[in-house]
Structures are given as structure tokens and as C-alpha cells.
Amino acid sequence: MNKLRFYFFHLMPYPHIPPSTEFPSTWVSLSNKHYDPQRGRVLYNEYIDQLVAAEKYGFDGVGVNEHHANFYGTMPSPNIIAAMLVQRTSHIPIGVIGNAIPLHGNPLRVAEEIAMLDVISGGRMISGFVRGIGCEYFNNGVTPADSVERFNEAHDLIIKAWTDDGPFTWQGDHFYVPNVNIIPKPLQQPHPPIWIPGQGSLETLQFVARHHYTYMMVFSPLWFTRMAFDGLREECKRIGYDAPKSMFNACVQTYVAETDEQAHREAKAHLSWVFNTGLKIPDQLFFPPGYMSTKSFRNFVGLLQKGKVKPQAQLSYDELIRDRYIIVGSPETVKNQLGEYCDEVGAGGVLAVGSSFGPMPNWMVMKNMQIFAEEVMPAFREADGKPDHLRLEPPAPATHAEFAARFGRPPETARSLVTGGGNELVEHRLAHLPEVIDKTMSDSEERPASAG
Amino acid sequence: MSYIDVVDKVDVPKPARFYTPPHFETVSGLPIAYRRQGQGEAVVLMHGAGFTRMWIPLYQMMAERCDFIAPEQPGFGETPMPTWFRSFDDLTLLYDQLFDQLGLDRIHLIGFSMGGWAAAEFASFYPRRLKSLALITPVGLRLPDNPGVDIFQLPPAELMDRLFQDKSVMMEFLPDVANFDEGIQLYAEFAAAARLMWAPRYNLALERRLQRLRCPTLVVGAEQDRLVPNEMSDRYAEVLPNSRLVRIPGTGHEPCLERPRPLADALLGLIEEAK
Numbered sequence: 001m002n003k004l005r006f007y008f009f010h011l012m013p014y015p016h017i018p019p020s021t022e023f024p025s026t027w028v029s030l031s032n033k034h035y036d037p038q039r040g041r042v043l044y045n046e047y048i049d050q051l052v053a054a055e056k057y058g059f060d061g062v063g064v065n066e067h068h069a070n071f072y073g074t075m076p077s078p079n080i081i082a083a084m085l086v087q088r089t090s091h092i093p094i095g096v097i098g099n100a101i102p103l104h105g106n107p108l109r110v111a112e113e114i115a116m117l118d119v120i121s122g123g124r125m126i127s128g129f130v131r132g133i134g135c136e137y138f139n140n141g142v143t144p145a146d147s148v149e150r151f152n153e154a155h156d157l158i159i160k161a162w163t164d165d166g167p168f169t170w171q172g173d174h175f176y177v178p179n180v181n182i183i184p185k186p187l188q189q190p191h192p193p194i195w196i197p198g199q200g201s202l203e204t205l206q207f208v209a210r211h212h213y214t215y216m217m218v219f220s221p222l223w224f225t226r227m228a229f230d231g232l233r234e235e236c237k238r239i240g241y242d243a244p245k246s247m248f249n250a251c252v253q254t255y256v257a258e259t260d261e262q263a264h265r266e267a268k269a270h271l272s273w274v275f276n277t278g279l280k281i282p283d284q285l286f287f288p289p290g291y292m293s294t295k296s297f298r299n300f301v302g303l304l305q306k307g308k309v310k311p312q313a314q315l316s317y318d319e320l321i322r323d324r325y326i327i328v329g330s331p332e333t334v335k336n337q338l339g340e341y342c343d344e345v346g347a348g349g350v351l352a353v354g355s356s357f358g359p360m361p362n363w364m365v366m367k368n369m370q371i372f373a374e375e376v377m378p379a380f381r382e383a384d385g386k387p388d389h390l391r392l393e394p395p396a397p398a399t400h401a402e403f404a405a406r407f408g409r410p411p412e413t414a415r416s417l418v419t420g421g422g423n424e425l426v427e428h429r430l431a432h433l434p435e436v437i438d439k440t441m442s443d444s445e446e447r448p449a450s451a452g
Numbered sequence: 453m454s455y456i457d458v459v460d461k462v463d464v465p466k467p468a469r470f471y472t473p474p475h476f477e478t479v480s481g482l483p484i485a486y487r488r489q490g491q492g493e494a495v496v497l498m499h500g501a502g503f504t505r506m507w508i509p510l511y512q513m514m515a516e517r518c519d520f521i522a523p524e525q526p527g528f529g530e531t532p533m534p535t536w537f538r539s540f541d542d543l544t545l546l547y548d549q550l551f552d553q554l555g556l557d558r559i560h561l562i563g564f565s566m567g568g569w570a571a572a573e574f575a576s577f578y579p580r581r582l583k584s585l586a587l588i589t590p591v592g593l594r595l596p597d598n599p600g601v602d603i604f605q606l607p608p609a610e611l612m613d614r615l616f617q618d619k620s621v622m623m624e625f626l627p628d629v630a631n632f633d634e635g636i637q638l639y640a641e642f643a644a645a646a647r648l649m650w651a652p653r654y655n656l657a658l659e660r661r662l663q664r665l666r667c668p669t670l671v672v673g674a675e676q677d678r679l680v681p682n683e684m685s686d687r688y689a690e691v692l693p694n695s696r697l698v699r700i701p702g703t704g705h706e707p708c709l710e711r712p713r714p715l716a717d718a719l720l721g722l723i724e725e726a727k
Contacts, residue, residue: 028605138605141651145643288604290643298636305632 002388004342004380005349008054009063011073012047013278015359020277027070027135028285046362051085055092057373060387063095063351069139072278079113086121093389097195098128102150103140111158111182118186123395128195129155134291145290150174162191188395200228201296209235216249216351221323225250226345245348253326254353256371260329266364267328272317273358280313331375464530465633470506474530479549485530486523490515493727494556497522500565501645504529510712517720527644540573540648547574560723564588564708566645576661584726586719588672589705591680593687594654600681614678617704625709659691668726669695672707672718679705
């Protein structure tokens with residue numbers, strides 16, 4: 001087992017917008033007239049290529065997520081990107097981290113899509129669930145005040161749809177489905193690993209601990225990540241769950257180049273964009289009414305007022321570096337700081353390392369990825385340098401021969417009713433052989449007259 | 453055991469000006485805060501999405517001429533929010549029960565802004581309870597080509613600016629945001645409003661159901677409302693039977709705060725006519 005797992009993460013931003021000094025918000029209100037689909041096409045395809053390349057470079061997984069009506073992350077349907085990655089990669093785990101399950105009319109759509117992806121990919125899916133940030137609720141008829149309840153219920157429904165034999169009836173407070181019977185069901189048993197992104201709220205930590213899920217931070221300073229992980233460890237201990245290290249995923253954007261100076265030169269403008277422009281969100285859009293419980297809102301505003309946290313759009317580059325939102329430097333620097341970071345918070349994995357940030361051009365993303373893979377990753381790997389998934393037995397056979405050896409022929413109960421001389425049940429596999437199909441041929445005088 | 457499961461019960465701050473302690477009437481286990489003063493015709497006012505907990509000058513002017521009752525709906529002022537509370541239907545039934553318990557049979561009903569919508573909903577279900585209905589800068593109908601601004605997207609300063617035509621009144625009633633608890637209370641009250649109004653911001657059945665009304669009705673519009681289009685009060689006046697529209701000079705969305713005297717005179721005129 002490697003010391004750390006590394007996840008290449010993409011938001012798929014659309015950065016060709018005016019400077020953030022010219023508008024109040026990159027979300028909700030900034031008009032989509034700034035979106036040029038011609039440029040969007042080029043970006044999407046570069047981004048997908050980058051995610052695909054992450055497999056070859058040796059990452060432990062790739063991650064995509066859902067956001068709406070903004071330029072920071074243009075994946076309103078992350079499952080579509082995941083579907084492309086399933087087809088263009090072979091072994092790497094693919095995380096949708098996550099689908100915003102309270103936002104949708106019928107959560108079974110997510111259950112079905114992730115199940116499809118999991119079956120097609122041979123069990124490579126990681127399924128993340130999120131509420132969506134506050135902004136998403138403005139594009140939607142779902143009252144933010146119902147967000148937590150809908151999240152909890154949608155989660156319960158999806159897990160039951162994946163794990164219980166259908167059909168069954170779902171009689172929830174927010175969702176009613178007369179007949180739940182999803183086909184396909186996921187390949188991984190009992191279901192794909194569940195990741196829950198969080199911002200450290202106690203309710204989320206308790207939820208993760210109770211279900212033994214994997215927790216992942218969103219962009220946060222080191223002290224905050226440590227506080228959240230400590231809280232989660234405490235929750236796990238309280239309920240007697242021996243939490244594995246892989247349960248704790250940090251989220252740190254890293255950029256690596258030949259020297260410290262060169263790394264800062266290359267990354268500064270792009271990493272700054274992520275925060276100063278991409279995350280430029282006024283409070284009333286970030287916290288629509290009821291999105292947070294009054295108690296959570298009170299705690300959060302308290303932290304803001306004490307100066308403990310600062311809106312991300314107001315962070316200077318130096319503050320981003322100082323608080324370890326980001327790690328930038330030579331391979332030596334990134335290796336050391338990332339190692340210290342993960343030791344300090346007790347992380348088993350880290351997201352957004354060696355990834356793509358804001359308007360960063362494709363060549364720079366590839367450069368970052370390559371140097372990260374070749375000069376940082378090995379320090380945290382076993383001697384063979386492999387990601388864990390290449391050392392473990394994959395969830396599904398890689399070849400037809402292997403599949404046939406393990407699973408054999410389709411069940412003999414898979415038969416078709418063929419009418420004719422007598423009603424025959426024939427085995428599909430043999431149905432074309434004369435001794436099987438000829439028995440169903442009736443004499444010409446007994447054939448029913450054509451309806452026409 | 454009460455079936456009320458109160459959401460986030462927190463201490464409610466008391467505004468520095470105009471605060472008066474309320475009475476409480478427990479309805480289905482929910483303690484509903486209300487203020488009541490005066491004698492004569494029973495007049496109930498349903499408030500908008502803010503400026504709660506205060507006995508404002510308009511209320512005093514009304515109470516000098518009638519039995520004036522101002523309840524606070526769930527999640528506003530000192531009335532807690534039960535977890536099950538979701539809709540104007542829930543609110544209408546709570547009010548019906550509250551009025552029974554307070555010994556109010558037929559009433560004059562006034563609502564402003566969100567409370568205008570609430571009053572219109574109540575009126576459409578209980579038309580026989582009403583002696584008159586007055587809606588002040590109400591919301592709740594669909595204006596197909598004019599949805600107006602999204603109040604939930606507005607930064608606080610712009611929201612305040614849009615509420616008031618008269619900025620001197622605005623300064624007088626500005627919530628004390630330096631008070632930490634007041635900021636939290638405002639968020640909680642907005643959350644309560646969002647439960648009722650996030651989507652959609654209208655009830656298409658209202659226009660049809662309001663045809664059940666037989667009592668005199670009045671719509672009070674602003675001179676220039678920059679929050680809710682003036683067209684909304686025009687539309688209500690068109691839809692309501694036996695209705696007329698008055699616009700109070702010098703007002704924006706908050707005639708209750710901006711021009712209480714002429715507003716009180718208009719409301720009392722309707723009550724006098726309908727009693």
C-alpha cells in the first residue's frame with residue numbers, strides 16, 4: 001500500500017471572461033453571453049485529454065464534479081464527462097465527486113447513471129454526493145431550506161436502489177417513486193465507494209463516520225483541514241469505527257516546475273484566478289436563505305467575524321501559499337511541503353495535486369502533471385512506483401478469456417419462448433442450431449393465417 | 453407531547469426601537485407571537501418578510517381606532533419555525549385556528565408584501581370570515597413578462613435601497629447589522645420566507661380562487677416600487693372583486709414604514725365602509 005494516493009481533479013473552468021474587477025460574481029449572475037461555444041469546444045476536449053493522460057502518468061484516480069451557471073466549473077452534468085473517461089481509460093478509478101443529489105427531481109437518475117458507468121467501466125467508479133454549493137439553488141426550483149433533508153433522503157434512496165432487490169416503493173418526505181427497480185445495478189458490491197466532500201460541518205462528519213464513507217475536503221487552509229479530520233477521527237472513535245487512513249482526503253492544488261522561482265512565475269496568475277475570479281461569490285449567493293441551518297450559519301459568521309476565515313476571493317497569493325491552500329515550487333519543495341501537510345492532517349490521499357488550474361494553458365498543465373508524476377509521486381509510493389489499483393485485483397476481468405474462465409456461460413435459465421409447432425423454451429446460446437430451432441418449426445398447414 | 457419539532461430555536465434579539473414584548477397563543481403546539489391593542493372592529497395584519505418584533509407607528513395609528521392584531525408567522529419574530537411548515541396552506545390553517553382561539557370570528561384582513569400573498573391565500577379559503585381585505589404592495593401573482601428582481605439575489609445594501617423610496621425612513625428602520633444576533637435573525641427570517649416563496653413566486657390558482665370574495669377590497673400600491681413591479685398591485689386590483697387601487701405618494705415597497713398616516717387613513721376608510 002502506498003503512503004499517499006493522488007487524484008487528478010478537474011473543474012473544467014471557462015476562463016475567457018472579463019476581469020473579476022468588472023463584475024460582482026462569477027456565479028449565477030454573470031451572463032452566459034460571455035460563453036463562446038467555439039472556445040468551449042477546444043477547452044472541453046483539452047480538459048478531457050488531460051484527465052485521460054492522468055492514467056498514463058500514474059495517478060490513483062481522476063475526479064470531476066457538478067456545478068451550474070458559472071464559469072469556475074462548467075460541468076453541469078459530470079456523469080457525461082465520466083462516461084467519456086470510462087471509454088478512454090482502462091484501469092484508473094473515476095470519481096464523480098460529486099453529483100448534487102438534492103437538486104434533481106428524481107435521484108434515481110443519478111443511481112442509474114452511476115450504475116451504468118460502474119458496469120461499463122468494470123467497477124472503476126467512485127460516487128461522490130454533494131448538496132451543491134448555495135449558488136446552484138438559484139438555477140433551480142428546489143428551496144435551499146430543503147437542501148439537507150433532500151440530500152439525506154436522496155442518498156438513502158440511491159443506496160437502497162443499488163443494494164436492495166427491486167421492485168420496491170419509495171415513500172419519502174421529498175421523493176415518491178411507486179416502483180424502484182433500477183437496471184443496471186452497479187458492478188461493485190455492495191455499491192461503488194462513496195465519497196463525501198465537505199467543509200468541516202459536524203453534521204457531515206457524523207454522516208461520513210456513521211456510513212464509513214470517504215471524506216474529502218474542498219479547497220481549505222491546512223489548519224482547517226486538520227480541524228475537520230480531527231473532528232472526523234473523533235466521531236469515528238466515538239462510534240467505535242477504526243477509520244482507515246484512506247478515509248481522509250485532503251484537497252491541495254500543487255504546481256511544480258524546475259525551480260521554486262520558475263514554479264511561482266508559471267502558476268501565479270492561474271492559481272490566483274481560481275480563487276480571485278472563479279470563486280468570486282457574494283455572500284447572499286453563497287448562503288441562500290435556509291441553505292445553512294441557523295446554528296451552522298451562526299458558527300460560520302462567528303468564525304468570519306473573528307477573522308479566522310476569509311472569503312476565498314479575497315485571499316492574496318501569499319496567503320494562499322502561507323495557509324497551504326496551494327503548494328508551489330521545485331520538486332523538492334513540493335515533495336517536502338506535501339509530505340508535511342499530509343502527515344500533519346493525517347491524510348491518506350490528496351486531490352487536485354498536479355492538476356489543471358483556472359486559465360492554465362494545456363502545455364503548462366501537462367508539464368505540471370509530468371514533473372509531478374515523475375519527481376514527486378515516487379517519494380510516496382512503494383518501490384515499484386505503481387498506483388495501488390494496479391497492484392490490486394481489479395473489480396472486473398480485463399479480458400473476455402478471463403471473464404469466461406471466471407463466470408462461465410450465461411445461465412441455462414436464460415431462455416426464450418419461441419412459438420411454432422409447440423411452445424418451446426430454447427437456450428439463447430444454442431438457439432440457432434438445427435436440433436434446437438427446428439423443433440419449433442410447425443407444419444405449413446398449422447401455421448396461423450397472417451393477420452394482414 | 454407536542455408534535456412541534458422546532459427548527460433551530462435560538463434566542464431572538466430585540467430591536468432597539470419600537471420593540472414590544474408579544475403575547476403568545478399556542479396553536480397545535482406552536483407558540484404564535486402576536487401583538488394586540490385597541491378597541492372596535494377586529495383588524496388583523498399579516499406582515500412582510502422583515503421588520504418583525506416591532507410595534508411600528510402604523511400599528512399604533514390603527515390601534516387608536518380599532519382592535520388591531522399583528523401576529524408573527526412561523527420563523528418570523530418570536531414565533532418559532534416547526535419542521536413541518538412548508539406552504540401558504542399550512543399558514544392559512546394556522547391562522548384560521550389562531551383566530552378561533554383568539555375569539556375572532558369575522559375580521560378585516562390586511563397584508564403587506566409577503567403578508568399580502570398570505571392574506572390573499574387566507575381570503576381565498578375563508579372568504580366568509582372577511583369583512584374587508586386590504587393588500588399593501590402584495591406579491592404572489594404571475595406577471596408573465598415582468599418577473600421583477602430576485603429578492604434572494606440582492607446584496608443587503610441593494611435590498612434596503614430598493615425597499616424604500618424615502619431614504620430618511622430607511623435610515624430609521626435599518627436593521628442593526630452590527631448586532632451579531634440581528635444578522636442571524638435576518639438570515640433565519642429569510643429562510644422562513646424561502647420556504648414559502650423560493651419557487652414558484654406565485655400561485656396560479658389565486659386569481660381564480662379570489663373570485664370567491666364578496667367583501668370590499670383595497671389594493672395599496674407604492675408610488676414607485678423598485679422591488680416588486682407596480683404592475684403587481686395593478687394586477688391584484690384587476691383580479692379582486694369589488695376592488696380599488698390607491699397609490700400612496702412618496703412610497704416605495706414599504707408604505708407601512710414610509711407613509712403610515714395616509715396609509716392608516718386609507719385602511720381605516722375601508723374598515724369604516726365595510727363594518
